Amino acid sequence: MICNLCRSNAAASFETTDNKIYWSCTFCGCKYLDKSFFIDLQEEEKRYLEHNNDVKDKEYRKFLSKLSHPLKEKIHHGCDGLDFGCGTGPALADMLIEEGFKVSLYDPFFYPEKDVLSKQYDFITCTETAEHFHDPFKEFNTLNDLLKPGGWLGVMTCFLTSDEMFENWYYRRDPTHVTFYCEKTFQVIASQRNWKCEIKSKDVVFMQKNHD
Numbered sequence: 001m002i003c004n005l006c007r008s009n010a011a012a013s014f015e016t017t018d019n020k021i022y023w024s025c026t027f028c029g030c031k032y033l034d035k036s037f038f039i040d041l042q043e044e045e046k047r048y049l050e051h052n053n054d055v056k057d058k059e060y061r062k063f064l065s066k067l068s069h070p071l072k073e074k075i076h077h078g079c080d081g082l083d084f085g086c087g088t089g090p091a092l093a094d095m096l097i098e099e100g101f102k103v104s105l106y107d108p109f110f111y112p113e114k115d116v117l118s119k120q121y122d123f124i125t126c127t128e129t130a131e132h133f134h135d136p137f138k139e140f141n142t143l144n145d146l147l148k149p150g151g152w153l154g155v156m157t158c159f160l161t162s163d164e165m166f167e168n169w170y171y172r173r174d175p176t177h178v179t180f181y182c183e184k185t186f187q188v189i190a191s192q193r194n195w196k197c198e199i200k201s202k203d204v205v206f207m208q209k210n211h212d
Contacts (some may be wrong), residue, residue, distance in 0.1 A: 005030045005136045005179065006188050017167045024163075029184035030136075031160060038134060039175050045109045047176050053089030064092045067127055067156045070200050072099065074152050074208075079122035080104075082146060085129030086111060092125055120148040127156040131177040144193050147209040153195075155205050157181055 001011035003025040014024030014031055021034040039047075053060060075081070077100045083093040086105045093103040104121075105111040124143055133139045143153055158171045160180045171177055186205045190197035196208040 003028060003030070003137075004032045005185065006192065007137050014163075015166060018173075022166075028188035029182045031163075031166060031180040032136075033178040035134065038178060044132075044176050047174075048087060048109060051088060053087050053091060055089045055091045055094045057089075057091070060089075060091055061095055064095065064127060064156075066201065067125065067154050067204050068092060068095050070204070070206065071096075071123065071125070071152065071154045074206065075101065075123050077101065081123040081125065082106060082116060082121045084124050084126045084143065084146075085132070087128075092127055096125075117142075117146065119146075121146055121151060122148055123152045123154065125154045127154075130155055130157045130181065131171070131174075131179055133179050136179050140189055140193065144195075144209065149209055150211045151209050153207045153209070155186070155207070156203055159183060159203050161202075 001023060002009055003011040004023070006025060006028040008025065008027040010027035011023045011025045014022045016022070020037045022031055023034060024031050079101055081096060081101055081103045083090050083103055083105050086093060086107045088110050090105050090111070093105055096103050104116045106113070106116050124146060126143070130136065147153060160166065160169070160182045166172060172180065183199050186199065186207065187197050189195070190207045194210045198206045200206055
């Protein structure tokens with residue numbers, strides 16, 4: 001089976017649970033839901049609208065600061081960024097704009113303006129988004145195209161730390177979560193695109209596009 005994420009021929013049936021089929025890649029370590037179990041776009045949007053992502057919510061902003069604080073050490077004022085998959089409440093973009101950075105918004109459901117995808121950026125944030133990627137190989141190629149040479153991509157998603165936890169893992173039970181990553185997965189993502197990879201903390205990874 002060809003892996004959804006790394007395109008290696010190393011994916012095999014991993015587990016059938018809740019009457020769903022998942023695949024596991026021995027090369028990149030990712031797990032992903034079989035596409036026959038993806039919910040339709042209308043149901044997906046309905047699920048996102050249930051999220052309470054208030055831009056000014058203090059706890060939500062504290063959660064996002066796990067990515068914003070280390071990101072600010074890598075960029076400088078005047079940098080042009082993109083919040084990719086920002087959702088209904090682009091709190092991270094709001095936080096960075098308050099700090100003097102320029103941030104554009106893109107979300108296929110709520111900020112679908114494609115013109116922001118026609119330029120390159122000094123940095124891209126992707127928080128609680130990568131787990132929704134139906135075709136992660138394609139999405140990370142898109143992100144590569146959107147980054148300027150030397151630019152940083154910051155990703156926040158809940159890492160899968162052991163196969164044993166998968167069946168009862170709360171993160172798996174969200175019907176919009178279809179792709180699951182471990183540290184090794186991001187190392188492969190970076191290696192395939194000649195990016196630098198830096199696991200900053202659990203659930204937070206930074207990848208830098210080569211300057212060449």
